[in-house]
Amino acid sequence: MIGKKTWIIPDGFLQPKSTGEEVSHEAVCVLNLGDQGADIRLTFYFEDREPMDRFLSTCGAQRTHHIRLDKLKDETGSSVPMGVPYAIKVDSSVPVVVQHSRLDTSQEALALFTTMAFPVTEE
């Protein structure tokens, strides 16, 4: 089984401003190399309020899912708040590999960043 069930991303931020054709956004990119679909839960942590832990998603077997955080809704219909710092914990029902990327078009040209999420080793 390739990957881990839990991954951590400390630097999250949804840029509220966009220019040009591309909308500023972040994506949690999941690859599921197993033979069962992955049930995914994303928990968002903030600087000054309680975590939001009811964001659910999926990733099929032998599929990738680039989960757009600007489009994600939780079970109550809430969105990820824009313009505030957050961090993310990704929990999956089966091992997956997780990478996190940001696209920022708040100024005239777009900017990108990416990193592998931090894998949590079961102990």
Add this chain to the structure above:
Amino acid sequence: MIGKKTWIIPDGFLQPKSTGEEVSHEAVCVLNLGDQGADIRLTFYFEDREPMDRFLSTCGAQRTHHIRLDKLKDETGSSVPMGVPYAIKVDSSVPVVVQHSRLDTSQEALALFTTMAFPVTEE
């Protein structure tokens, strides 16, 4: 032997638009520090279709190869599809080290990102 035989990259995307002199592209950058050439297979995973697993490449001993994904063809002559999210598994016949980078020139100035691929430990 330095490196691993399997590496994972969840966030792949070939930007179809380019401006200026540089063409938007991604590269899978391989370093082979061994004394035998590496036979490399790239498998591409998608959100809504079966994986494409017939992309082959090589990297000589004591050589690097920055494999341009916008130029790669599989055994049937197919290219990596542009404008859709994908993920990549890189398998090598010998241990190598793999990094993945994207250059996006869809807006007026270029943007870059990079990360080490996720190494798979044989168990």
Add this chain to the structure above:
Amino acid sequence: MIGKKTWIIPDGFLQPKSTGEEVSHEAVCVLNLGDQGADIRLTFYFEDREPMDRFLSTCGAQRTHHIRLDKLKDETGSSVPMGVPYAIKVDSSVPVVVQHSRLDTSQEALALFTTMAFPVTEE
């Protein structure tokens, strides 16, 4: 307990110039998934002078803190110097996960980069 108590970031630099609405800066992004608050000490290393080791911060339990390095003051009121290369060691009283990001607006459009910090394993 998820994370490590010590993290390393070799490439630090505070860009003194900014254009547009965003100020060039770096952030050390911490996520504390434990049930106790984290006391954090940042040590800055330079190319040609002694380290500065009296920068303190915190991160609450189940909270993130994106520590802005351009705003940080040490116990003597000193700031992180701008326009010179530095490296950072982050020490926490409890395990945390650390990512480092830079925003550079010195030219007409902003640029971003990020990476997970390097985790130090206790031995």
Add this chain to the structure above:
Amino acid sequence: MIGKKTWIIPDGFLQPKSTGEEVSHEAVCVLNLGDQGADIRLTFYFEDREPMDRFLSTCGAQRTHHIRLDKLKDETGSSVPMGVPYAIKVDSSVPVVVQHSRLDTSQEALALFTTMAFPVTEE
């Protein structure tokens, strides 16, 4: 002892073009947390020619060194070639931590990327 003696960076490239005030470059950023100075050797690997292995540098104890690859000369006075893909192996006499970053100003606004180098575990 924090860090490793060998680090790998598969994606190297010195952009020959620059615009504005910043010169396109790459830096190998080293942090030496030990109490002895580090003697550093950089080996450059190419796609179609033999490696260049005579680039030497240093990093003092409790110091960082952001080694500018566009300024580095080897023992014979040769520079790192511009405009061609390469990969880098960094060997240090003592454990260090290594990060690699690129600044590209070939178009109107600068672009940045960074990643931790891949640490080689002694076996």
